[in-house]
Amino acid sequence: MIELFRIGFLQITLIDVLDIGIVTILFFALYSVLRDTIAVRILLGFILMLIVSFITQSLNLKALNWILRAIADIWLIAFIILFQPEIRRVLLVITRTKLFRVIVKKNISQSLNDIVEAVKELSDRHVGALIVFPRSQNIKMTIDTGVPIQALVSSELLLSVFNPKSPLHDGAVIIENDMITAAKCVLPLSNMSRSDLGNLGTRHRAALGLSEQSDAVIVIISEETGSISIAREGHLTQQIGIKTFPGLLQKYLSSGAISDTD
Numbered sequence: 001m002i003e004l005f006r007i008g009f010l011q012i013t014l015i016d017v018l019d020i021g022i023v024t025i026l027f028f029a030l031y032s033v034l035r036d037t038i039a040v041r042i043l044l045g046f047i048l049m050l051i052v053s054f055i056t057q058s059l060n061l062k063a064l065n066w067i068l069r070a071i072a073d074i075w076l077i078a079f080i081i082l083f084q085p086e087i088r089r090v091l092l093v094i095t096r097t098k099l100f101r102v103i104v105k106k107n108i109s110q111s112l113n114d115i116v117e118a119v120k121e122l123s124d125r126h127v128g129a130l131i132v133f134p135r136s137q138n139i140k141m142t143i144d145t146g147v148p149i150q151a152l153v154s155s156e157l158l159l160s161v162f163n164p165k166s167p168l169h170d171g172a173v174i175i176e177n178d179m180i181t182a183a184k185c186v187l188p189l190s191n192m193s194r195s196d197l198g199n200l201g202t203r204h205r206a207a208l209g210l211s212e213q214s215d216a217v218i219v220i221i222s223e224e225t226g227s228i229s230i231a232r233e234g235h236l237t238q239q240i241g242i243k244t245f246p247g248l249l250q251k252y253l254s255s256g257a258i259s260d261t262d
Contacts, residue, residue: 042082046075111153111178116246118158119228120220124240128223129162130172130187130203133253137214143174146185153178172206172218188213200236207231217252 027047032041049072056065117133122129132139147168151157153175161168161183171184187206200208207218211231220229228240232252238250 033188042075042079046072046079049075054066058257110159111175112246112250114153114155115175116242117250118155119219120242121155121159122162122221123228126223126226127162127164127169127221128203129158129160129219129221130207131219132172132174132185132187132210133217133219133249134176135215135217135253137216139174139210139214139216142185142187142210143182144173146171146174146182149180149183151180153180153227157202172210187218204229204231204236208234208236209236215251219249 019225031041049068051076053065053068053072054154056068061209119131132142149161157180158173160166161173162178163169167185170186174181174185188209189202189213190205190208192205192208201222201224203220203222205222208231210216210218215233218231220231221227222229227238228242228245229236229238230240230252231237232249238246
């Protein structure tokens with residue numbers, strides 16, 4: 001490899017410059033996401049330790065370098081354990097980028113018409129419902145709280161599940177790739193304060209909670225008013241008309257951008 005320049009005894013090549021550039025961009029992106037949290041202090045300490053470790057290795061201080069590397073390994077494990085919410089936040093930011101959407105983009109459900117028909121019927125009858133559409137992130141823990149279904153989506157099946165007399169009506173339905181994966185699933189409640197949530201009921205709080213922890217799209221039908229709402233990325237779009245609903249749902253399932261109507 002062609003040498004570009006030297007810093008003391010260090011030989012710098014084009015690959016070294018590229019490597020340093022990529023690592024710098026990654027750390028800067030990580031810092032940008034975590035800068036408003038306490039985790040950023042731990043991150044900066046970890047980076048400082050890596051720099052000192054590199055210097056000790058270059059100076060051939062083997063004992064000190066070994067100690068620093070051992071501490072860095074423990075530090076990294078502690079960071080992962082203590083700051084799981086912040087790490088989840090970083091992963092959410094990554095999965096919402098346009099490049100990631102292109103790589104892992106899923107096909108829009110072919111059963112959209114059945115879903116729209118069921119939503120309209122549930123809304124007209126004022127039957128409460130939660131319908132979850134997972135995207136790139138795995139929500140297995142949420143699915144495991146419910147009853148396995150593994151059946152093709154149909155308006156009749158959705159109406160049967162959310163029938164107030166059905167033992168499965170209380171909870172959320174998970175729809176993946178034209179299949180109803182599970183019903184009666186329990187969603188995590190939102191961490192928002194009561195003042196921010198206003199008069200929102202448990203269904204809306206649960207939908208917001210899951211949207212804060214994953215990139216799933218959640219459809220909510222109010223039992224009190226019959227109104228249709230969609231939760232995604234910690235935002236709630238309310239009072240959606242049935243004519244607007246199909247296009248908005250399709251847009252949210254295929255796009256990473258938050259609508260101006262949120």
